[in-house]
Amino acid sequence: SLTLGIVGLPNVGKSTLFNALTNSEVEAANYPFATIEPNVGVVNLPDPRLNRLAEIFGSERILPATVSFVDIAGIVKGASEGEGMGNQFLSNIREADAICQVVRVFSDEDVVHVAGKVDPLADIDTVATELILADLQTIEKALPRLEKDARKNKDLAETVESVKAAEAVLTDGKTLFAAGFDTAPIRELHLMTAKPFLYVFNADEGVLTDADKRAELAAAVAPADSVFLDAKIESELLELDPEDQAEMLESIGQDEPGLDSLARAGFHTLGLQTYLTAGPKESRAWTIRKGDTAPKAAGVIHTDFEKGFIKAEIVSFADLDANGTMAAAKAAGKVRMEGKDYVMNDGDVVEFRFNV
Numbered sequence: 001s002l003t004l005g006i007v008g009l010p011n012v013g014k015s016t017l018f019n020a021l022t023n024s025e026v027e028a029a030n031y032p033f034a035t036i037e038p039n040v041g042v043v044n045l046p047d048p049r050l051n052r053l054a055e056i057f058g059s060e061r062i063l064p065a066t067v068s069f070v071d072i073a074g075i076v077k078g079a080s081e082g083e084g085m086g087n088q089f090l091s092n093i094r095e096a097d098a099i100c101q102v103v104r105v106f107s108d109e110d111v112v113h114v115a116g117k118v119d120p121l122a123d124i125d126t127v128a129t130e131l132i133l134a135d136l137q138t139i140e141k142a143l144p145r146l147e148k149d150a151r152k153n154k155d156l157a158e159t160v161e162s163v164k165a166a167e168a169v170l171t172d173g174k175t176l177f178a179a180g181f182d183t184a185p186i187r188e189l190h191l192m193t194a195k196p197f198l199y200v201f202n203a204d205e206g207v208l209t210d211a212d213k214r215a216e217l218a219a220a221v222a223p224a225d226s227v228f229l230d231a232k233i234e235s236e237l238l239e240l241d242p243e244d245q246a247e248m249l250e251s252i253g254q255d256e257p258g259l260d261s262l263a264r265a266g267f268h269t270l271g272l273q274t275y276l277t278a279g280p281k282e283s284r285a286w287t288i289r290k291g292d293t294a295p296k297a298a299g300v301i302h303t304d305f306e307k308g309f310i311k312a313e314i315v316s317f318a319d320l321d322a323n324g325t326m327a328a329a330k331a332a333g334k335v336r337m338e339g340k341d342y343v344m345n346d347g348d349v350v351e352f353r354f355n356v
């Protein structure tokens with residue numbers, strides 16, 4: 001499954017957030033692997049549509065999709081030069097599918113800031129710079145070989161051009177993601193700043209309730225997604241019953257737990273979407289990539305479903321919700337039979353027909 005790697009400067013609240021993630025205790029059945037690795041935190045993707053499906057189908061249980069975060073040992077200035085944990089850090093980031101940087105916004109005199117003062121945008125720059133330098137090193141190593149190969153193989157001319165263009169973006173101090181750079185032609189270099197970024201602003205009440213300040217930070221990191229939360233109270237929230245939780249959230253100006261917002265943003269950053277299945281046993285969300293076809297989606301349930309795919313009976317959640325039952329949705333002509341070329345939409349409620 002796809003993962004987001006959690007990074008950030010020391011003392012910004014990474015471990016605090018990661019502990020909350022691991023305390024969220026995703027039901028084992030939700031997670032496709034028997035054991036969750038100690039450095040992986042898995043959270044449910046909140047999805048109220050599943051409650052409605054469970055009501056319509058009388059499902060015994062609800063299984064939401066999940067999002068996985070990998071805790072990556074702290075970045076230090078000079079990581080790109082292999083300082084400290086640098087090399088390990090970089091190789092761990094290479095394995096993640098997206099980068100989730102925790103950024104300190106909270107002020108607390110008892111918690112030392114490595115750079116001496118709380119400055120979220122400067123911290124973001126520090127981490128980006130290390131990743132940019134590491135990517136430039138990768139390019140420096142790869143370019144002479146590519147240029148040499150391109151002299152024999154004309155097809156590589158475009159790749160060389162693309163690598164040089166990427167180098168220019170990076171030299172200019174921008175990540176490839178922030179620049180919207182098309183990295184498809186140079187995928188084989190596995191450049192780190194090509195990965196999508198997500199920023200978690202670890203803030204206290206003052207900032208969480210300040211819409212202008214939040215908008216300002218979010219705008220500064222766009223097109224990356226931003227999440228605002230207080231890492232310290234996320235674990236506490238998990239312990240509360242819904243009523244007390246709602247009260248606590250209101251006091252810090254949040255309409256849902258930060259982990260829920262983080263799950264949504266993580267899912268979005270990874271380019272994922274869900275489709276839904278429902279029956280008396282369970283209502284369930286399944287994770288696919290945007291653009292996946294019906295057989296590919298079926299393969300997430302079982303590889304045999306993909307191989308033996310015949311067709312899919314599909315109704316959009318909105319149509320099913322509006323009609324109230326599957327029979328009513330059918331009578332209203334809202335249930336379609338789709339073939340193997342059908343591209344899935346988020347919230348499709350599906351029943352696959354397949355040969356075994």
Ligand code: GDP
Nearest residue numbers: 010011012013014015016106108111230231232
């Ligand atoms: P890491 O080095 O990034 O993993 O940071 P930690 O999670 O260990 O947090 C460093 C210190 O900051 C700890 O003492 C935490 O209790 C504290 N801390 C973390 N998040 C918050 C927060 O949102 N507000 C405040 N005031 N302190 C926090």
